[in-house]
Amino acid sequence: MKVLLVDDEHELVATLAERLAFRGVDAQWATTGRDAVALASRESFDVAVLDVKMPRISGIQLKKELERIHPEMKFVFVTGHGSEEDFRIGSAEADRYLAKPVDIESLVETLKEVVSS
Amino acid sequence: MTEHAVDGDRTTDRAPTGSWVRPDLDIESRQYSLNLRRMWQLTALLMIIVSVAPLMVLTAIDYRVTEKSAESEILLNTSRVVSNTKLAVEFSLVERIAALDFIVLDNSFSELNDCSRVGEILDRLQTSFTGFVDLGVIDSSGNQFCYVGPYDLSGVDYSGEEWFADVQKVHTYISDVFAGFRHVPHMVIAVRHDLPDGGFYVLRTSVEIGLLHKLLSNLEISGKGDAFVINQKGVLQTSSRAHGDVLEPLGLDVPSFSTTTRVYETPGADGTPLIVGYAYIPDTPFILMIVNQKTALLAPWSDTRRQVIGFLVVSLSIIIVVTLGVTTYLVGKIHWADRQRVAALHQTEYTNKMASLGRLGAGVAHEINNPLAIIKEKAGLMKDLFSLGWYADDPKLMGIVDSILGSVDRCSAITRRLLNFARDTDTNPVPVDLREIATEVLGFMGKEAEYRSIEVVVEMEDDVGEITTNKGRLQQILLNVINNAFAAVADGGRIEIGISSQDADYVGIRVTDNGCGMTEAQRRRIFEPFFTTKSSRGGVGLGLSITYSLVSELGGTIAVESEVGRGTTFQITLPVSLGQKGGAGQ
Numbered sequence: 001m002k003v004l005l006v007d008d009e010h011e012l013v014a015t016l017a018e019r020l021a022f023r024g025v026d027a028q029w030a031t032t033g034r035d036a037v038a039l040a041s042r043e044s045f046d047v048a049v050l051d052v053k054m055p056r057i058s059g060i061q062l063k064k065e066l067e068r069i070h071p072e073m074k075f076v077f078v079t080g081h082g083s084e085e086d087f088r089i090g091s092a093e094a095d096r097y098l099a100k101p102v103d104i105e106s107l108v109e110t111l112k113e114v115v116s117s
Numbered sequence: 118m119t120e121h122a123v124d125g126d127r128t129t130d131r132a133p134t135g136s137w138v139r140p141d142l143d144i145e146s147r148q149y150s151l152n153l154r155r156m157w158q159l160t161a162l163l164m165i166i167v168s169v170a171p172l173m174v175l176t177a178i179d180y181r182v183t184e185k186s187a188e189s190e191i192l193l194n195t196s197r198v199v200s201n202t203k204l205a206v207e208f209s210l211v212e213r214i215a216a217l218d219f220i221v222l223d224n225s226f227s228e229l230n231d232c233s234r235v236g237e238i239l240d241r242l243q244t245s246f247t248g249f250v251d252l253g254v255i256d257s258s259g260n261q262f263c264y265v266g267p268y269d270l271s272g273v274d275y276s277g278e279e280w281f282a283d284v285q286k287v288h289t290y291i292s293d294v295f296a297g298f299r300h301v302p303h304m305v306i307a308v309r310h311d312l313p314d315g316g317f318y319v320l321r322t323s324v325e326i327g328l329l330h331k332l333l334s335n336l337e338i339s340g341k342g343d344a345f346v347i348n349q350k351g352v353l354q355t356s357s358r359a360h361g362d363v364l365e366p367l368g369l370d371v372p373s374f375s376t377t378t379r380v381y382e383t384p385g386a387d388g389t390p391l392i393v394g395y396a397y398i399p400d401t402p403f404i405l406m407i408v409n410q411k412t413a414l415l416a417p418w419s420d421t422r423r424q425v426i427g428f429l430v431v432s433l434s435i436i437i438v439v440t441l442g443v444t445t446y447l448v449g450k451i452h453w454a455d456r457q458r459v460a461a462l463h464q465t466e467y468t469n470k471m472a473s474l475g476r477l478g479a480g481v482a483h484e485i486n487n488p489l490a491i492i493k494e495k496a497g498l499m500k501d502l503f504s505l506g507w508y509a510d511d512p513k514l515m516g517i518v519d520s521i522l523g524s525v526d527r528c529s530a531i532t533r534r535l536l537n538f539a540r541d542t543d544t545n546p547v548p549v550d551l552r553e554i555a556t557e558v559l560g561f562m563g564k565e566a567e568y569r570s571i572e573v574v575v576e577m578e579d580d581v582g583e584i585t586t587n588k589g590r591l592q593q594i595l596l597n598v599i600n601n602a603f604a605a606v607a608d609g610g611r612i613e614i615g616i617s618s619q620d621a622d623y624v625g626i627r628v629t630d631n632g633c634g635m636t637e638a639q640r641r642r643i644f645e646p647f648f649t650t651k652s653s654r655g656g657v658g659l660g661l662s663i664t665y666s667l668v669s670e671l672g673g674t675i676a677v678e679s680e681v682g683r684g685t686t687f688q689i690t691l692p693v694s695l696g697q698k699g700g701a702g703q
Contacts, residue, residue, distance in 0.1 A: 009487055009490070009491060011491045011494075011495070012487070012490050012491045012494055015491070015494035015495055015497075015498050016494050018498055018501075019494065019497055019498050019501055022501045022505065053483075099533070099536075100486045100487070100489075100490045101486065101489050101490035101493040101494075101525065101529055102490065104494075104497050
């Protein structure tokens with residue numbers, strides 16, 4: 001299972017990727033939308049975990065661009081902002097929606113569910 | 118989608134107290150009502166002045182004008198009556214003089230020497246004219262040589278009498294009225310007739326004053342009017358109604374001589390103003406007077422005045438009552454409308470405040486969430502690394518990491534609750550678990566309950582499902598009602614929150630406290646804006662009125678039962694679904 005993590009917090013994604021690696025998940029990460037698109041165009045991923053709110057390019061927009069490159073890619077949204085609007089968009093756009101701070105075990109669980117579905 | 122993704126646990130520690138969500142806006146209600154009072158005074162005063170002043174001025178002008186015309190009319194009237202009466206009196210005297218003149222011209226002196234002839238003449242006179250009592254013939258030496266009449270006056274010598282001297286000068290003489298020998302008031306008319314030989318004789322007759330009485334009593338004089346004759350010495354020549362009997366002196370001054378009729382005003386003996394009309398009767402010592410009380414003459418005018426003033430007083434009373442009533446009503450309406458407006462303003466402000474606080478909380482939570490996530494991941498990685506390496510069995514290191522993770526979780530719980538609150542200020546109806554929301558709201562009050570040892574119990578029937586409603590509004594409603602309960606109970610009190618299903622469409626939330634309760638009068642006004650029993654503690658009286666309108670907004674009802682000293686129960690009934698309007702937002 002190859003996972004793409006995108007979050008503007010470098011420390012967060014890097015650590016998350018490392019921890020996922022310990023749990024047998026091949027995770028790569030990017031801190032900007034541009035890096036993420038570049039990464040996705042080089043190799044393919046099963047799942048992308050996107051932060052909804054990022055500077056310049058939002059998670060929703062990024063999802064649309066990634067979908068263009070890999071139409072079969074699954075998406076999980078993560079947000080630090082639990083507003084109703086985010087919730088609605090997240091639920092509508094993504095396969096799953098998680099709130100920060102994310103529990104690593106439930107993230108792994110979610111990823112597995114999403115990929116197998 | 119029955120559960121929100123962000124759904125923190127509801128720890129009650131570190132909960133902020135509920136005070137910040139209360140509508141603690143200041144209203145200078147005292148100054149506010151003062152302004153209205155001033156407005157009432159100004160309006161009432163202006164309206165009364167504007168409507169009353171012209172009416173008063175008109176009445177005053179009318180009073181003066183009609184008073185003047187009434188006065189001039191009575192003067193004119195009196196003058197006319199005096200003139201007419203004067204003519205009548207004068208005529209009757211002239212008539213009698215003419216009769217005497219006729220006798221002396223018709224009869225020669227020798228004929229008049231015959232007393233039987235004089236007797237015949239008197240008989241005829243008495244037949245043709247009234248008032249003649251006797252008739253005498255007096256020669257130039259003053260000797261009445263012939264007399265016919267009821268008294269024995271034959272041979273009386275008048276040569277020393279004043280009238281005899283006068284009649285030699287003026288041809289015709291009319292005496293004052295006097296009682297004479299017979300003690301009956303009468304006057305004397307004497308006519309001189311010159312003889313061709315240069316001598317003369319005088320025909321003299323006594324006339325009863327009944328003649329004048331008859332003339333004067335026939336006058337129609339209004340009120341206490343009095344018509345009489347006086348002589349130039351001020352002695353009454355006829356009897357009067359109010360100014361003395363015949364031959365008595367008149368109480369009033371003798372009016373000054375005038376050839377025409379005059380009318381003047383003078384104070385009477387008792388000070389009441391009198392209108393006096395008089396005329397000197399030419400060639401006689403008589404003055405005709407008509408005296409009347411001014412008030413009696415003005416009586417018709419006074420009656421009209423009384424009616425007009427009565428009407429004025431009634432009109433003024435009506436104007437004042439109506440003005441005050443209308444002003445009070447309108448100012449009351451303005452007061453009411455203003456209060457409604459202020460209440461609406463406060464509610465908007467309150468809602469905005471809640472939304473702002475929500476946004477602020479969400480912003481803070483969001484900003485803290487990111488570093489918190491990093492801490493969590495770093496600590497998690499640390500734990501992962503320890504687990505894989507040599508430190509897996511080091512309880513101290515593992516304990517430290519777990520402690521960090523535990524603290525992060527506690528922080529997340531707080532940020533989640535803040536985020537929840539922000540999310541709940543959104544207005545779309547969402548499915549709401551009533552127990553959850555009650556617990557959440559109580560989370561804010563947890564510290565206060567703890568400090569004051571207030572026991573809070575939430576009881577929920579099993580058959581109550583989720584209801585679809587506006588979560589933020591419901592939170593505010595519960596917060597306000599529970600706040601109210603907290604304010605009512607004493608330390609160590611008990612608050613019960615009962616949630617039950619009413620029927621298929623409605624659920625009930627019952628908040629019962631065992632606090633101070635309230636009187637029936639307070640209970641009736643409890644939802645009115647600005648009604649408060651907590652004014653001494655800074656209450657504004659908007660909390661429950663806002664609650665009331667929020668409940669109405671959610672399509673529900675709120676009722677209250679209370680007993681002084683026993684406690685209060687708020688019963689909120691809410692529809693299970695907020696209607697079609699809300700459902701579309703899902």
